[in-house]
Amino acid sequence: MGRSKGVTITVKVPIAWDTMTELKKQRLRQIVGRDTRIIRSFLGVIEQHESNLLSGRYKTRINDGALDHLTITAVHVASKYPQRLEVLHDMKEKFPRCSSGELIECRRTAIALYESYLALRKRRRSRSARPCETIKSGRIPRWIYSLKFRLLETTSSASRWWLDLQDSFDSAPKKKSIHDRIRIPLKMCQFHIGQIERGKIKALQLINDRRGRWWVHFAVRLNEDSVSAEGNLPPAVLGIDLGIKKAACTALITPEKVRETRYFVQQDKANAIEKYDQLVAELQSEMESRRSRHQSYDNIAKRLRQLKSKREDVSREYDLLLLRELLQYIIQLSEKHTLYVALGRLKHIRNKARRGSHTSLSHRKMINSWSFARITNGLKHQLSQLGWVVDGKKARYKVVSEAWTSSLCWKCSSRGRRPKQNHFVCPSCGHETNADRNGAINIAARLIMLTDSLHSVRGRGKWVDSVNTGKNPQLMSLLQKRSYVSDSRESAADHFVQSDLLNFGDESEKSENDPAVERTVEKLSVCGNDTPPEIQEKETRPVGGTVSQ
Structure with a gap:
């Protein structure tokens, strides 16, 4: 399907296969089989002439016009264009039961x-x-485009909704000037109708899955009645730090202060995956033992495949649950703020958890089974369906680099230490907080630095250096510039200067005296801390997250 800046969703509708006649079933199989052979033929031509067809700055595009000159003849053309009577790979001659328009769609x-x-x-x-x-x-x-089909609503007893599709299979052999049409009955429910009515159908695909079931995938371009970034609501930035022990930690920042912190913990997911991992380890050990004794282990291998599928299902189910809770929280905040969402990009994190990286086996398994990409891509897709701008300079959802976000104090920008995994301590200003919360605030600050429209919230201030720099801001650390005086024993990594979060977030006088900030920032529950239980953070299952207030 062609590129577009709009938001496109796919609506999967089953075909009423049992109500179709045998002749229609045969014709549908013939059309899809013919298209498959044509697409394979085009792929072979592209592979053969790849060096001549590549285009674009990074050579990741195929020149459509050059491929057209290799595969399709042109007899009836405008006077200003020359005819193309012979081509190297004549697809019209090779596939006479396909119209020119359908050949272009296959191409x-x-x-x-x-x-x-x-x-x-x-x-x-x-x-x-x-x-x-x-x-x-x-x-x-x-991909069949909208000129080739129509979606019809009828009063027929067989089916209410029909797909009227162009059928050119017999046009050339029988020398027809008008193509035939084939009507395909659909099993559409109110959900399908509601999704299609959200926009305009641009294209479709006819799918035959491995179980022999037939589907129609409609590509629907959503209407642009999206939520505008401008408005009378005050601006706010939500930083999201993904984790393993805690599935996610969010920090809401407004121009006045850090409003609230919320944790999303999925302990049941960790327990379920650990149970399946233990079963897999036991079965693998038994399989290796049987293999060494030259005994049959087919049943064990089958059981291992089933456990792998179950483990993936558990992970996917909990990821979708987390995604839904994050989305509900974002929608709730959007009613009060012009919200921007920043999510940390975990780049090359798996490279640090490979064999030989001096990390434990349990740590490597934990990192390599972490499905953070599903959350990142899923949140982007869901927000785009809500009308958010998720690409380009005006995007309100951005995936930013996580470099240094977990190491630097969000208050004074000094490099801190973590005596425990969830405990961050700054030796410079003495600030103590939850490590995930510190990272979420730093991620939100990075989006502020990368978004021009947020610079006018309180004046450009110390952001002006990072905004005007020639470096790629995605590769920069949070701290834009070294100060003029540094300690003699301080390393370059320790001596970055962070974006002035004190002006955007908590003022030094206000944050220390604000009861909300005091409970969430100064007295988080950490192992070994004597903070009273009524003040400590609570961590629960993700039923909207646990809010610190």
């Missing part, structure tokens, strides 16, 4: 598949599997 689908492979190859910096190698069997659906 676009093949280009999209190959560009996805190019982007993956660039990101991995190694040779990834090509589309022709990975899709060895099964059908490849083409």
Whole structure:
């Protein structure tokens, strides 16, 4: 499907296969099978002429026009364009039962598949599997654009909703000037109708899954009745720090102070995954023992595959639960503030948890089973459906670098220490707080530094150096500039100067005397602390999170 700056969702509608005649079923299989062969042929041409078709600055795009000159003839053209009577790979001659418009749709689908492979190859910096190698069997659906189909509502007893689709399978052999049409019954419920009515249908795909079921995937472009970033509501920034022990920690910052901190803890998820990990370890040990004794271990291998699937289901279920709770919290805050959301990007974190990295096995397993990308991408997708701008300079949701956010004190910008995993202590100003909370506030501060529209909230102040710098702000630390005087024993890493959070967040006089800030910042519950129980932080399951106030 073509690129667009709008928000597009997919609506998956089942086909009423049992109500279709055998002739229609056969024709639908023929159309999808023909499209698959054409797309494979285009992929082969792209692979053969890849060096001549690559375009763009990073060579991750396929030149559509150059591929057209290699594969499709042009006889009836405008006077200012030359005819193209012969091409190297004539798709019209090879696939006579396909119209020119459908060939173009297959070509676009093949280009999209190959560009996805190019982007993956660039990101991995190694040779990834090509589309022709990975899709060895099964059908490849083409993107059918809106000019080729109509969605009809009827009073038929067989089905209320029908997909009226162009059928050019017999047009060329029978020399028809008008293509046939095929009507496909759909099982649409009120949910499908509501999702489609949110925007306009731009394209669709005909899907035949592994179980033999048929579906129609509608690509719906949402209407632009989105929430505007401008308004009379006061601005606020929500920093989100993802974790393992605590699934997420959020800190809400306003121009006056740090309003509240909320924790999302999923202890049940950790217990369930630990149980499955222990079962997997026991079965793997037994399988290796049987293998060394040359005994059969087929049943154990089958059991291992089932446990792997169960573990993935548990992880996905709890991630979706966390995503839903975060989204509800963001919607709640959006009613009171013009909200910006910053999420930490955990870049190359798995590289630090590989074998030989001097870390324990349990730590490596914990890091490598952490599905943080699902939360990051899922939150972006859900916010985009709510009308948020999630890309570009005006984005209200940004994934920012987490470099130094867990090491630097958000109050004085000095490098702190962590005597325990959840306890942050600043040796410079004496500030003590929860380590996840400190990181969430620093992540929010980084979004402020990267967002021009937030600089006028209290004047540019000390942000002016970081805004005008020529360096890439995504790679900068929170602290923009060294001060003019440093201690003789202080390292360069210790001597960064953070964005002036004291002006944006808590003033030094106000934060110490504010009871809300005192409970959340100064007297967090940490191991070994004698803080009274009524003041300590409470951590519960994610039923909206635990708020510090």
